[in-house]
Amino acid sequence: MELRQLRYFVAIVDHGSLSRAATVLHVAQPALTQQLRQLEEELGAQLLHRSAQGVLSTDAGKVFYEHAQAILKQVADAKSAVTQSAERPSGSVTLGLPHSISGALALPLLSAARAQFPEITLQLTEELTGNLAEQLKSGRVNLAVLFDDGQLSPFVCTPLVEEELRFICRAGSSWAEGRTSVTLEQALAAQLILPGPQHGVRPRIESVARSAGLATANVIEINSIAILKSAILADMGATILPVAPVLAEIERGAMVALPIEQPAISRTVVLCGSKNIPLTNAGAAVSRLACQVAADLCHSHYWLGARLL
Missing domain, CATH: 3.40.190.290 (D-Maltodextrin-Binding Protein; domain 2)
Known part of the structure; x- marks a missing residue:
C-alpha cells in the first residue's frame, strides 16, 4: 500500500467521481482506476460503488476513508514538524x-x-x-x-x-x-x-x-x-x-x-x-x-x- 493510493482514494471520495479526481490530481483516469483496483485487491474489499452518476463509498470504503484521512494528516504534520521554525511556527x-x-x-x-x-x-x-x-x-x-x-x-x-x-x-x-x-x-x-x-x-x-x-x-x-x-x-x-x-x-x-x-x-x-x-x-x-x-x-x-x- 502506498501513500499515493491513499491520496487518490481520498480525492475520489471527496470529488465524487473518478474523472473529477483525475483532473484535480493531474493523473490519467486509467492510471487512477488501476491504482484503485490494486488497493481494493490488497484490502480484499470493494471500496466504491461505481455508476453513471459517479461513485459512492461502500461500508468498507467509509471505514477506510476515515483511516486514510488520518494517515495523510499525520504524514503532513510530520513534514511540517521537520521544516517549521519554533520562532515562526507554520503549517x-x-x-x-x-x-x-x-x-x-x-x-x-x-x-x-x-x-x-x-x-x-x-x-x-x-x-x-x-x-x-x-x-x-x-x-x-x-x-x-x-x-x-x-x-x-x-x-x-x-x-x-x-x-x-x-x-x-x-x-x-x-x-x-x-x-x-x-x-x-x-x-x-x-x-x-x-x-x-x-x-x-x-x-x-x-x-x-x-x-x-x-x-x-x-x-x-x-x-x-x-x-x-x-x-x-x-x-x-x-x-x-x-x-x-x-x-x-x-x-x-x-x-x-x-x-x-x-x-x-x-x-x-x-x-x-x-x-x-x-x-x-x-x-x-x-x-x-x-x-x-x-x-x-x-x-x-x-x-x-x-x-x-
Missing part, C-alpha cells in the same frame, strides 16, 4: 470544538491565531463530544476541547475553565415566572429539551442528578443547537446548558438563564491532545494560545458562567 492545525463551546471560544481564538500566528492555518471543526474524542485518537484532529468525565486518560489534558450550567427558558415563560434561581429538583421537573447522551452536557446533568437522588424524565432530545433554541423560543420547554450557546438570545431579552442550586451543576472544560501523536510547533503554539484566550475571556467576563482553572 495546519485542526482544533475540534463541541457545539456548546464554539459560541464562546471559536471566534476569539480564530482572531487571536490570525493576529499572532499568521503562518498557521487554524482549522476549526464543530462536532459532538464523542466524535471529537474518536477523531483525536485517530489523529484526524490535532487538539480537541472536551469535558472531564473521568475518561480522558488516553489524552494529554490541560484544564481551561469550570463552566456553570443554568436553567434556560423563553423570557416570560411559566417555567421561570417569579424566580431568580431554581433548585435542581425544580429544573428536572420542567419539560426539558436536552441534547442526546453523545453530547458532553447530557452525561454531566445525568451524573449530578443521580448523585442528588434525582432523575431526568419526559425529555425532548434535540441534538442541534439551532433547533433546540427554536424549540425554547416556541416555549416547548426549558433546557439546562451553559450560557454561551444562547448568549445572543439572552442579551436581546428573548431568553432568561437562571442559576441552579441545591446542587449547582458545572463542568470542567479541558484542552486535549493525543498521547501517541506529538504536536508540531504550530500545534503547541495553538495549544498555548487557546489557554491564553480562555483566560482572557474569563477575565473580561465575555465567557459568562466560566471560571478560570
